[in-house]
Each structure stands twice: as C-alpha cells, then as structure tokens.
Amino acid sequence: MLRGDKRSRVIGFFVLLVFVMVYSFSSVEILISDIVEIVESARLEAITSGYSTEDTEHFRIKYTTQDANVLDRVVQEAEEQYSTITGYFRFYPDDKITLIIYPSKEELEKGLRLPSEDATLGAFYSGTISILSPNEWGKAGDQAEKGLYIHELTHLIMDEMAAGNYPIWFTEGMALYQEYKNTGFEWGENYLFNNKPYSLEELTHHFNELEQMLAYRQSFLLVKAVMEKNDTGRLLELFGMLKKGVPFDRAFEAVTGYSPEDLEKSI
Secondary structure, three states, rough: OHHHHHHHHHHHHHHHHHHHHHHHHHHHHHHHHHHHHHHHHHHHHHOOOOEEEEOOOEEEEEOOHHHHHHHHHHHHHHHHHHHHHHHHHOOOOOOEEEEEEEOOOOHHHHHHHHOOOOOOOEEEEOOEEEEHHHHHHHHHHHHHHHHHHHHHHHHHHHHHOOOOOHHHHHHHHHHHHHHHHHOOOOOOOOOOOOOOOOOHHHHHOOHOOHHHHHHHHHHHHHHHHHHHHHOOHHHHHHHHHOOOOHHHHHHHHHOOOOOOOHHHOOO
C-alpha cells in the first residue's frame, strides 16, 4: 500500500502524463497538417507554373491568359473583402496570399483534388485560395461573388490565427457566419432537410461523410449561437489558445464558460 505522500506523487505523475499526452497529440496533428500543407502547396505551384502572375497589395494572383479579362474584377473584390475580414479578426497576414484563378472546372478539381461531381466556385486549400474563373460562373456565381471571397478568406485567417486546431464544423460555420454578417446570405435558410440534425460528435468526427447541406447548416447555426453570446475579443482569445495547441473543447469552454456539448443543446 502506498503512503499518502507517495500516493499523491504517483497520482500527480499520471495526471501530468495524461496532460502531456493530450497536448502532444494536438501538437503532432498540427505538425502533420503543416507538412501536408507544404507538400500540397508545392504541388499547386508546379501545376500552375505556366500561369501568369500579378502582385497586388495583399495578393499574388496566378491566372491564364484567357482570364486576363477578369483579372481587375478579381483584384477589386479580393482586396475589398480582405479589408473586411482582416478588420473583423484584427489580423493581417505577413505574406501576400496566393490566389489561383483556374480557367475551367476540370483544372480547379485537379488543383483541389475534388471529385468531378463537386460544384464549388472555390476553396481555401494548403495555404492557397483557389477559384474558378468568373468567366465560367454564370448568374449563380455572380450572385455569390462577394461571399466567395469572404468565405475563403475567413478559412485562411482562421488557419493562420489558430493553426488549424479546430473541428471542420467550427471553421465552416464561421465562414458561413461571416457571409451572413456581411452579405445577408443564410446557408440553408429555406432548405427542407430530410434527415434529422446531426450530433456534435458526428459533425466533429465524420463531417465529410454527412449530407453536406445539413452539416453546413448546423455548423452555421452553432457558430451563430456562439457569436450571439460572445464578442470578437473572446473569439480572438480562443484562437490564441488554439494556436498554442490547447485542445479545442478545453479552449472553447475556458473562453466561453460552457462546453461545445452545452452549445449543441442550446440550438
């Protein structure tokens, strides 16, 4: 039988061990993510090596000659929404943001490793913003133009501020919340869902396997509920903790005073 002081030391040792393991696991995940981003960023540079390059105040834009006619349009909207999002998050990237304009849906899919049935206009991927050329958008794309840049810039800023240390539902919900805040567009507002709401566990661990319309809608509602109770200062405090490798659930509760599970019950 252990004496009291020795028992306390043993218990303390195991508590410290668990603490280190939890934080180390989070750090390893971040490290792996950083390595993947470096490799994929190099791949994107390679497959767009024949593109022209235009430097603006905050962007390094890569485009083909057939899209030279939309370059000014892209520059104007990208720079305008850069000011919107960096102003909100009070964060300004040190380096220029690479923005690739792909001339076709097929080239965009190749760059982003997307399945052919995907209908996205753009994405933040491996530290880079990629968009389909406005020449290919059509009316629906034109209407979503402002939101496209807001959405992807939100992903990029969050990735830099919090080192990607958060579940997908949180970053997608925040990107949709920024669209809602700045354009009035509310994801899935009038959509009739056939499935019951997903659990937070499903959203956290199986997001990409779920019906995307519903998963994105729930993500938006979760983040909207967070931002209705917390100001930007608290959000930035959360990002700071995440940047240091604090696990998301622990950081979220420390900043907001309630757990993600409590948040789930409130909507």
